[in-house]
Amino acid sequence: MRKEILDISQLDKSLLHELDAYIDSLKGDKQEQLIHVLHRAQELFGHLPYNVQLYVAHALKLSGAKVNGVVTFYSFFNEEPTGKYTISVCMGTACFVKGADKVLERILKLTKTKKNEMSEDGLFTIKDVRCIGACGLAPIVTVNDKVYGKVKVNEVDGILEKYRGDHHEN
Amino acid sequence: MKLIEKMITCNINGLKVDVEKGTTILQAAEKVGIHIPTLCHLDLHDIGIANQSANCRVCMVEDEARGALVPSCAELVSEGMKIQTDSMKAVMGRRTSLELLLSNHPQDCLTCVKNLDCELQSLAHEMNIKEIRYHGEKMSHPKDLTSKGIMKDSNKCIMCRRCVTMCDEVQTVGILSPLKRGFDVVVATAFHLDLGETSCTYCGQCVSVCPTAALAEMNDTPKIWRALNNKEKHVIVQVAPAVRVAIGEEFGYKAGEIKTGQVVSALKRLGFDSVFDTNFGADLTIIEEATELVHRIEQGGTLPMLTSCCPAWVQFIEHQFPELLDIPSSCKSPQQMVGALSKSYYAEKHGIDPKDIVMVSVMPCVAKKAEAAREELNKDGLADVDYVMTTREFSRMIKEAAIDFKKLPESPFDILLGEATGAAAIFGTTGGVIEAATRTAYEMITGKELKEVDFKQMRGFEGVREATVKIGDMSLKIGIAHELGNARKLLEAIRDGRNHFDVIEIMACPGGCIGGGGQPYHHGDINVLKKRQKALYDLDKSLPKRKSHENEMVLKLYDDFLTKPGSSKAHELLHTTYSAKQRI
Ligand code: SF4
Ligand code: SF4
Ligand code: SF4
Ligand code: FES
Ligand code: FES
DSSP states (O other): OHHHHTOGGGSOHHHHHHHHHHHHHOOSOSGGGHHHHHHHHHHHHSSOOHHHHHHHHHHHTOOHHHHHHHHHHSTTOOSSOOOSEEEEEEOSHHHHHTTHHHHHHHHHHHHTOOTTSBOTTSOEEEEEEOOOSOGGGOSOEEETTEEEOSOOGGGHHHHHHHHHHHHHHO | OHHHHHEEEEEETTEEEEEETTOBHHHHHHHTTOOOOOSSOEEEGGGTEEEOOOOSOTTEEEETTTTEEEETTTOBOOTTOEEESSSHHHHHHHHHHHHHHHHTSOOOGGGOTTTTSOHHHHHHHHTTOOOOOOOOOOOOOOOBOOSSSEEEOGGGOOOOOHHHHIIIIISOOOOEEEESOGGGOEEEEGGGOOGGGTTOOOOOHHHHHOSSSSEEEOOOHHHHHHHHTOTTOEEEEEEOHHHHTTGGGGGTOOTTOOOHHHHHHHHHHHTOSEEEEHHHHHHHHHHHHHHHHHHHHHHTOOSSEEOOOOHHHHHHHHHHOGGGTTSBOOBOOHHHHHHHHIIIIIHHHHTOOGGGEEEEEEESOSHHHHHHTOGGGSGGGOOSOOEEEEHHHHHHHHHHTTOOGGGOOOOOOOSSSOOOOHHHHGGGSTTHHHHHHHHHHHHHHHOSOOOOOOOGGGOSOOSEEEEEEEETTEEEEEEEEESHHHHHHHHHHHHTTSOOOSEEEEESSTTSGGGOTTSOOOTTOTHHHHHHHHHHHHHHHHSSOOSGGGOHHHHHHIIIIIOSTTOHHHHHHHBOOOOOOOOO
16 A cells, blocks of 8 residues: 555656646756645645655655655645635634634534545545734634634534535536 | 954853854853753764754753843854853753653653663753653654664654754755644654655664664564574574674773673673674675676676675665666675575584574664565575674663673684684774775785785775775776765766766765664764774784685685685575665
C-alpha cells in the first residue's frame, strides 16, 4: 500500500507535463518558489497526494520531508481530496474566545466528518485556520470565498442547508 | 583602522568585553569565561553544523537597558550593551523555559536509554530543578521501531531541530523535517513514513546530536543475550577498529585511549566463543579492493573506483545517485567479510554447521545494523552477520554484566580471523582506507617494496581532500570525502565531468568511523574525535606489520581456502551487488 501512494508513475502524464512547463517557466531560484509550484500542482491535481509532493520534491531537488513540511504548514494545501465547499473556521484568539470551537464542533457533527477529511457526499471539507484578520466579526466562518461573521452555533444548520440546496439545484 | 571599526564593547556581569561585530552574546560570554546554559543551539565548525533554531529559550539572559530577556545564542551584541547572565530575572527566565520543556516530557529518566547521558536531564540537574510547576498535555506519538537501525520516539522530542539541520545540511539526505505547525508540530519523516520506508542511510548522525532519547539506535542487546545463553549456538563476535579507541570514554578514560586488550577480555567474559578482529577483514578488504582496482586500471574498467566499506554511503549512492552504481567497488565491507568467513572457512575448519553459528559484531556504527540486514548479504537464509551492537550498546552490556572494565586484563584476539596490520587499524578514520589501499596497490603494481608507508597528504579533517601518488610510471589521483554532503559534492563533480579521480574513499560520518553514529556521545566536543583519530594512527605506527598483504593469517586464508585474490570463491563470499532505489 505504501509503495502505491508513493508511486509517481501512477500520475496523469499530461498534468505532469503542465506542471513541468510551469516549473520551467519560473525565473530565478526555483527552490525558493516551492509554494507557487505547490499551488499550481494543487490546481492541476485538485489536491496534493504524496506522489505529487514527491514529484515536486524531485523536480526542485528538495527532500520529500521538506516539501511535506511546507504542505502541512499551510492550511490552504490539501493532502486529501476536498469537497465542493471548503469550510474554514477561524481558531485565532478572538474567534476562539467567542466560541469558534463550539461552531466547529457543530459543523463537524452535522457534516459527519473529521477535520481535513471530505464528507461522504463529497460536499464539504472542514478546516480550522489561523486568524484571518477580521477579528471584529469574530467568530468567523468562510465557505469557499464567502465570509460569515459573528456566527452563532444555532446558525450553522442554516448555512449548511443553503449549500446543500445550492448543490441540488445545480 | 578598519579592524577597530568592526570592534564593539559590551558589558557582561560587570565585565568589559570587546568583540567583533556580529558576535552573539553567548560567544561574547564564552570569551570571558562566563557559562550560559544552552540546549537547542549547536554550532560545530569542524563538522559544519550550525543549528540556530533558537527555540528552546534555555539560554535567556537579561538585557539591562531593555529590562528584557533575550536568547543569548541568537541575539547579537551591540555597542554599549549591558548583559546580566545571573540576575534573578535571567535565572528564573531560563528555569521557566526549561520547566516548560519538561512539562510535557515523559519524565521516565530511570528507564530511558539516555539516562545519565541526556542533555535535557543534565540541564535539569544543572539548573537545580526540583519541581516542575507546569503540567502540559503529554504527546502520544507511536514509537517508530520499524527500521533496522534507528528508533524514533517523538514523545521525547524537544523540537530543537538539531537532527533536521544535521540530516539536511551536513548529510544532505533530508529525511527529517518539522511537519504541521503550532501545538501539532512534530519533527518527522515525509508523510510520516516509517524510517525504513525512506532513504535514511542510518548514518546515525541525527542520533549523535539529539540531546534527548527522541532518536537512538535500535537496541539489539536482548537478542545477543539470548544467543549467548543458547547452548546450541556457537556465538562469535568481531570488533571494528574505531571501537577500541572510543570505548574507554564510557568507563571514565580520556578520549583516544587504546583499549584493544580490555575489549577482547570483556567479550570473553560476556561468553562469546570466539573473538575476531574486524581489522582482519579490513586487511582482506584491502587485498580484494586493490586487486579490483589494478584490474580496472589494466582492463580499462570504470574509474574512479569508490570504496564500499561504509554502508551509509552505499545506501546514499543507491538512493541519491542511482546512475553511478557501476563505480563502487564490489567488495563487501570488512564486517561482512569476517561474517561470511566465520560461517564458511572457520566453520569448515572446526566442523561446525554454519547454521549453528551466531555472528555478532561490535561497531561504531548504526548503519552496520541495516547493512547486516541487506538482502544481498543474507543468501539462502544464512546471514553473514546476525546481530550488530554499537559501541554504546556494548558498554551497556558490560555494565549490565557487572564487569569492571577498568580492572580487565588484556587478551589477544582468537586465531584464524584475529591477526591484523597497522593498515587495518586506520580503517576507522577518514583517509585511512585509501592510505591502506595505496600501501598495497603500490607493491602490487610495481613489485617493489614501499619504504615510506605514511601518506600524510591523505590525513586530516577537511571535508574533501585530494592527493596524487606516483606509483611506478603512473600517477594515481585520489579523492577523499567524509560526511555525506561532502560526498555529494565529489559525486556531482564526477557525474558532471568536472573532476577526474582514479579512486575515492567515502565515509559518511564526521572524521569517519571514529565519529560514527554508534560511538560514545561527543556532546559537541569535536576534539574527542580528533583524539580518537590520533589514537588510530598511533596504533598503526606501533604495529610490526603495516601493510595488509603482509597479514599472515590472510595469506593462509588464500592458500587454504580462497586460492587467490579475486578468485571465483572470493567473489562468491566476499563481493556483493547494489541496486537503484527511489529517493524519498
Ligand atoms: S540516520 Fe542519517 S540519514 Fe537517517 S535521518 Fe539520521 S542523519 Fe538522516
Ligand atoms: S529528535 Fe532530537 S534532535 Fe531532533 S528535534 Fe527532536 S530532540 Fe531535537
Ligand atoms: S563512516 Fe563508519 S561509522 Fe559512519 S556510517 Fe560509515 S561505516 Fe558506519
Ligand atoms: S481571530 Fe478569527 S479573525 Fe482574528
Ligand atoms: S540555546 Fe538559545 S534558544 Fe535554545
